[in-house]
Amino acid sequence: MPHLADCRIMSNQEIAPEHYRLTLHAPQIAAESAAGQFCMIEVRPGYAPFLRRPMSFERIFNDGFSILYRVQGEGTRLMAMMSSGQVLNIQGPLGKPFPLNPTYQRHILVAGGIGIAPFPALGDAIVRTLGKTPEIVIAARTERLLLCEKDFRQMGCRVHFVTDDGSAGEKGLASDGLLRLNPGPDCVVYACGPMPMLKAVHAVCAARGAVCYASLEAEMACGDGVCLGCVVESNVEVEYERMVRVCKDGPIFDTRIIRWDAY
Amino acid sequence: MPHLADCRIMSNQEIAPEHYRLTLHAPQIAAESAAGQFCMIEVRPGYAPFLRRPMSFERIFNDGFSILYRVQGEGTRLMAMMSSGQVLNIQGPLGKPFPLNPTYQRHILVAGGIGIAPFPALGDAIVRTLGKTPEIVIAARTERLLLCEKDFRQMGCRVHFVTDDGSAGEKGLASDGLLRLNPGPDCVVYACGPMPMLKAVHAVCAARGAVCYASLEAEMACGDGVCLGCVVESNVEVEYERMVRVCKDGPIFDTRIIRWDAY
Amino acid sequence: MSISLRVNLGGLEMKNPVTVASGTFAYGEEYDQYFDISQLGAVTVKSLSLRPRAGNPPPRLVETPAGMLNAIGLQNVGIEAYLKDKLPFLRKKGCTIIGNIYGHSPEEYAQLAQRLEAEGGADAIEANLSCPNVHDARTARGCSLVAQNPELVRQYTVAIKTATRLPVFVKLSPNVVDIVESAVAAQEGGADAVSLINTLLGMGINPETRRPILSNIVGGLSGPAIRPVAVKMVWDVAKHLKIPILGMGGICTASDAMQFILAGARAVAVGSYVFREPTAPMKIVQGLDDYCRRHGVADINQLVGAMAV
Amino acid sequence: MSISLRVNLGGLEMKNPVTVASGTFAYGEEYDQYFDISQLGAVTVKSLSLRPRAGNPPPRLVETPAGMLNAIGLQNVGIEAYLKDKLPFLRKKGCTIIGNIYGHSPEEYAQLAQRLEAEGGADAIEANLSCPNVHDARTARGCSLVAQNPELVRQYTVAIKTATRLPVFVKLSPNVVDIVESAVAAQEGGADAVSLINTLLGMGINPETRRPILSNIVGGLSGPAIRPVAVKMVWDVAKHLKIPILGMGGICTASDAMQFILAGARAVAVGSYVFREPTAPMKIVQGLDDYCRRHGVADINQLVGAMAV
Numbered sequence A, B: 001m002p003h004l005a006d007c008r009i010m011s012n013q014e015i016a017p018e019h020y021r022l023t024l025h026a027p028q029i030a031a032e033s034a035a036g037q038f039c040m041i042e043v044r045p046g047y048a049p050f051l052r053r054p055m056s057f058e059r060i061f062n063d064g065f066s067i068l069y070r071v072q073g074e075g076t077r078l079m080a081m082m083s084s085g086q087v088l089n090i091q092g093p094l095g096k097p098f099p100l101n102p103t104y105q106r107h108i109l110v111a112g113g114i115g116i117a118p119f120p121a122l123g124d125a126i127v128r129t130l131g132k133t134p135e136i137v138i139a140a141r142t143e144r145l146l147l148c149e150k151d152f153r154q155m156g157c158r159v160h161f162v163t164d165d166g167s168a169g170e171k172g173l174a175s176d177g178l179l180r181l182n183p184g185p186d187c188v189v190y191a192c193g194p195m196p197m198l199k200a201v202h203a204v205c206a207a208r209g210a211v212c213y214a215s216l217e218a219e220m221a222c223g224d225g226v227c228l229g230c231v232v233e234s235n236v237e238v239e240y241e242r243m244v245r246v247c248k249d250g251p252i253f254d255t256r257i258i259r260w261d262a263y
Numbered sequence C, D: 001m002s003i004s005l006r007v008n009l010g011g012l013e014m015k016n017p018v019t020v021a022s023g024t025f026a027y028g029e030e031y032d033q034y035f036d037i038s039q040l041g042a043v044t045v046k047s048l049s050l051r052p053r054a055g056n057p058p059p060r061l062v063e064t065p066a067g068m069l070n071a072i073g074l075q076n077v078g079i080e081a082y083l084k085d086k087l088p089f090l091r092k093k094g095c096t097i098i099g100n101i102y103g104h105s106p107e108e109y110a111q112l113a114q115r116l117e118a119e120g121g122a123d124a125i126e127a128n129l130s131c132p133n134v135h136d137a138r139t140a141r142g143c144s145l146v147a148q149n150p151e152l153v154r155q156y157t158v159a160i161k162t163a164t165r166l167p168v169f170v171k172l173s174p175n176v177v178d179i180v181e182s183a184v185a186a187q188e189g190g191a192d193a194v195s196l197i198n199t200l201l202g203m204g205i206n207p208e209t210r211r212p213i214l215s216n217i218v219g220g221l222s223g224p225a226i227r228p229v230a231v232k233m234v235w236d237v238a239k240h241l242k243i244p245i246l247g248m249g250g251i252c253t254a255s256d257a258m259q260f261i262l263a264g265a266r267a268v269a270v271g272s273y274v275f276r277e278p279t280a281p282m283k284i285v286q287g288l289d290d291y292c293r294r295h296g297v298a299d300i301n302q303l304v305g306a307m308a309v
């Protein structure tokens, strides 16, 4: 059940250009949260910005959680100006977590840019709950934006880098990185990143017979399934079940459900 | 000429419950400012609040100035949360300063509540420019809100306290305090505070033949004479000169000009 | 001092004047996680249509300064699924229910009202004659809503009133020259109250892609940005109507709600702000109680339309 | 890459598409303290009437979420004082001038236009047929503006066009069912462009005093809060009009201005935001140049109405 809680900022640090890690004291929310879920952050009192901002849990601790965010617009710019000791009102946990299934041999994580955000928590969960070691493709525009390498090395993961500009790892797209790992029916792929990347990753998985779960993004008002603003089109035949809510039915979707040709 | 400048906050301290002193580094603005003038503060980026907030200069230094403010609503609440090192965009100086006239024997300052704000600068100016020592009536709801006593003692002023609740000084209104000082035609009275107080002070001055300059307040959009939003009604006979702009024609007015029965 | 917040909104007894705006509270279940929704004067449900609707394609939502634009397009489960899956929860909670309905003709509205009454699906009907998101903006110039045509408002109202004995509220659009005309038409048609306002038509363009932000291009603007427009319309209508008003548009706090009540609204609905602050409706109930206490007013009805001119 | 920002707004040559909204820039002098106002495409002056006007009693102004309400009531120095005291400064600076006028009848508008032309007081006329603040809200139900009646819009436009050879822009109100009707009426009357939008009617009440915040009760809502409404109306009108559009309503940044241009505005006016940020109009001129550069567009006219549907 989601909570509304005033949470103290433990730290808020720039970890790469325009990328921050924010840690919040939020024991109650943390206790009920799982990898893949998210929270809605009230950036500040007053009506600018008007809506809360959705952010995935990066890591979940006993007494709180961290998020990893990229400065995108007004809301995240204001977040970046905050400092420890200040308080943010948080709504969460929201949405469905990544499904964890022990039957798969390989767990491959594919992150594009800030899409890395929910994966430290997912990696933790795979290691701890399933006793497996995930592999990860970390893709970004350029070397400096390849985040969280250390976290995954510590879990013992194979880490594959891909950059748009070839400044580190393979030059190419996240889906190229995934292809290199030769996914097959024994794999479950978890993907997070921009829509075109997810579409490409889905295509690879579909071709190779791997199941793929993607964490989707959409502009949100309520985060809680109420406003019907955050929908994406699915393949469901039933007309009125075609629109699925990213916040409540997702944000994690089996990619076979999404009507990719709409994107 | 008014400037627009990003000014660093040197300090922002609570000096009484809900009352703060904010000091800004603003050498250019300070160099051109005089007691009675004010600035417009952009409280923060984004559209909440939408308009700048007008604030009188409390004291003017070589390298900047201070303001004294009371937390009133959203804008001032946000200001109170700021800390030294942060930057505010300031527009100023704006408006007309207090007129200084050496022909008067006595200079009496009458402050109601946060209306004390422009008087430290005015006291300084009277002492330095005219070589006279002003007298001051400081009125407030209660003892803890009697501000700036020390500043005026240091200037050698006679300080008369008045409180609504009698917790310090005389129990009564600012205008009662003024009456005790027995003002007459040899006096110039400077007043700042809420409209009903100014009306009462004007009445005392009119009855005693003292000239009175009041610093008025009105909600402002531009602060610069453009929007015509901040007007008050004057006694001017000419119909279309009846509305005088607090920001540009004031904020300091000879009280005989104001149509007090409209207030 | 004992304060009474009870109001009678055109025959609907409400224990306090606070409800929620249709489409911003779904069917109540989600927000019951944050506060006991039966404490509200009423719960207004998302517009119900005869058949389920998928609504418009995404994107359907964008934030704007102090507000938001939406082009949901009345996605809803349809009246039968509502009666079967959603109503039991609201009834179990003991909520007073305002059933908001949307149809394509007077007959459809009548049918919806009849079904709701027959199945105990609502304690009052709110007829949404003013949704801006059910037309294709590419073809519908300026948009043509039933609520923009007083004669149609009258006809639709008559049809609904004939079909049900439940109190009928008619929800109007701010996109008119004079909302009093629409309100008077509703009153003439027999409406028991008018609900105002629905969203204002608006749109946004992404300059980088040069494409409209909403897939339907045009959407409805809501939130505190439009509050001054809504207060003005409530005040206009209150001066000329005998039936009561359910006021909405940008209400976030008890102080906002008081503006509507003083302007002449018998009850108020909290809309978009509930997305930001799910407990807002409850806090407003408390805030109205505080206000009455502070002002020594024993019965909130004394404040309706009590603005001193 | 050399970028041309020149536009022709119904016969008015502007070196760039950026002007200011009438009433938010007075007659230019104050803001020339912050930037060289002759760099703007044009300066639009505060509405001028035949005789000076004192406007409404205070309070006339209140901040609202992401906007403001004003009820200035067209306080202005009158046309003769403008010609004598204000015009010389604008001419000395070399500004292109849009002379906004307000009268009580077609004849007064005609007279004002004539005087402006005769004295070289403006390079184009903008007829304000849509000021919400010149009626007493206590008596004028819903407000009745010339711009709310297409037939009157046509008549007034004809009268002004007959009186002057200067380009005539007709400024319209958003408080209508379909602003296209008003715009078409202006076009039929011979207008060279339409200016949209004026403020939306709105009001506020202070719950503590239970009194209206503005002395005139009702005022005009402006600022970013209303931007989505304005963009929508520009887009609607652009689809149906041959004459160009001067777009305004909540423009704060070059990106906002681009929304209006892509929706179909040939030029744009910066209004309320200039109070907050006096250099905004100048920054927008620069921002439009940057935009064109970034998007490889050599002539801004190519972007007018270029939204991809």
Ligand SMILES: Cc1cc2nc3c(=O)[nH]c(=O)nc-3n(C[C@H](O)[C@H](O)[C@H](O)COP(=O)(O)OP(=O)(O)OC[C@H]3O[C@@H](n4cnc5c(N)ncnc54)[C@H](O)[C@@H]3O)c2cc1C
Pocket: A038, A049, A051, A052, A053, A054, A055, A056, A057, A067, A068, A069, A070, A071, A072, A073, A074, A075, A076, A077, A114, A117, A118, A216, A217, A218, A219, A220, A246, A251, C062, C063
């Ligand atoms: C379930 C979910 C989880 C997310 N997790 C993260 C995360 O862990 N780290 C991170 O950096 N970002 C994350 N995002 C994206 C993040 O919400 C946006 O970057 C952020 O809302 C931008 O706000 P802004 O005010 O800075 O930008 P603006 O562009 O000013 O925002 C304007 C509006 O657009 C919305 N918006 C803008 N970009 C996005 C986007 N990509 N997705 C959804 N809404 C958007 C905003 O919420 C706001 O309503 C997540 C989004 C979703 C839906």
Ligand SMILES: Cc1cc2nc3c(=O)[nH]c(=O)nc-3n(C[C@H](O)[C@H](O)[C@H](O)COP(=O)(O)OP(=O)(O)OC[C@H]3O[C@@H](n4cnc5c(N)ncnc54)[C@H](O)[C@@H]3O)c2cc1C
Pocket: B038, B049, B051, B052, B053, B054, B055, B056, B057, B067, B068, B069, B070, B071, B072, B073, B074, B075, B076, B077, B114, B117, B118, B216, B217, B218, B219, B220, B246, B251, D062, D063
């Ligand atoms: C020339 C001038 C000088 C001033 N100097 C000082 C000063 O030195 N110290 C100080 O504490 N206050 C001063 N004020 C009052 C101060 O501007 C307001 O208290 C402040 O704007 C309140 O903003 P807010 O957002 O906190 O309040 P809110 O009530 O949220 O503000 C809402 C709107 O009302 C306006 N407003 C509210 N109260 C006042 C008021 N009393 N006068 C004018 N506008 C108001 C705000 O500017 C804003 O536009 C001065 C006002 C003027 C006109």
Ligand SMILES: Cc1cc2nc3c(=O)[nH]c(=O)nc-3n(C[C@H](O)[C@H](O)[C@H](O)COP(=O)(O)O)c2cc1C
Pocket: A227, A229, C021, C022, C023, C024, C046, C047, C070, C072, C074, C100, C128, C131, C171, C197, C198, C199, C221, C222, C223, C224, C226, C248, C249, C250, C251, C269, C270, C271, C272, C273
């Ligand atoms: C996301 C969203 C969905 C809405 N859906 C409906 C609806 O289904 N039926 C309806 O009558 N009004 C609907 N509305 C309009 C609201 O009920 C309300 O009239 C409007 O939003 C103004 O109130 P607000 O500013 O407080 O949100 C919707 C509004 C929003 C923001």
Ligand SMILES: Cc1cc2nc3c(=O)[nH]c(=O)nc-3n(C[C@H](O)[C@H](O)[C@H](O)COP(=O)(O)O)c2cc1C
Pocket: B227, B229, D021, D022, D023, D024, D046, D047, D070, D072, D074, D100, D128, D131, D171, D197, D198, D199, D221, D222, D223, D224, D226, D248, D249, D250, D251, D269, D270, D271, D272, D273
């Ligand atoms: C304080 C103020 C005064 C205004 N005065 C006039 C006026 O005299 N004549 C006019 O045609 N419009 C006037 N307007 C309307 C603006 O020109 C403009 O149409 C409106 O404010 C919308 O633009 P904005 O949201 O950018 O302010 C005024 C607006 C404001 C805020």
Ligand code: FES
Pocket: A219, A220, A221, A222, A223, A224, A225, A226, A227, A228, A229, A230, A231, A245, A246, A247, A248
């Ligand atoms: S954000 Fe409201 S339904 Fe998903």
Ligand code: FES
Pocket: B219, B220, B221, B222, B223, B224, B225, B226, B227, B228, B229, B230, B231, B245, B246, B247, B248
């Ligand atoms: S605040 Fe604009 S004229 Fe005074």
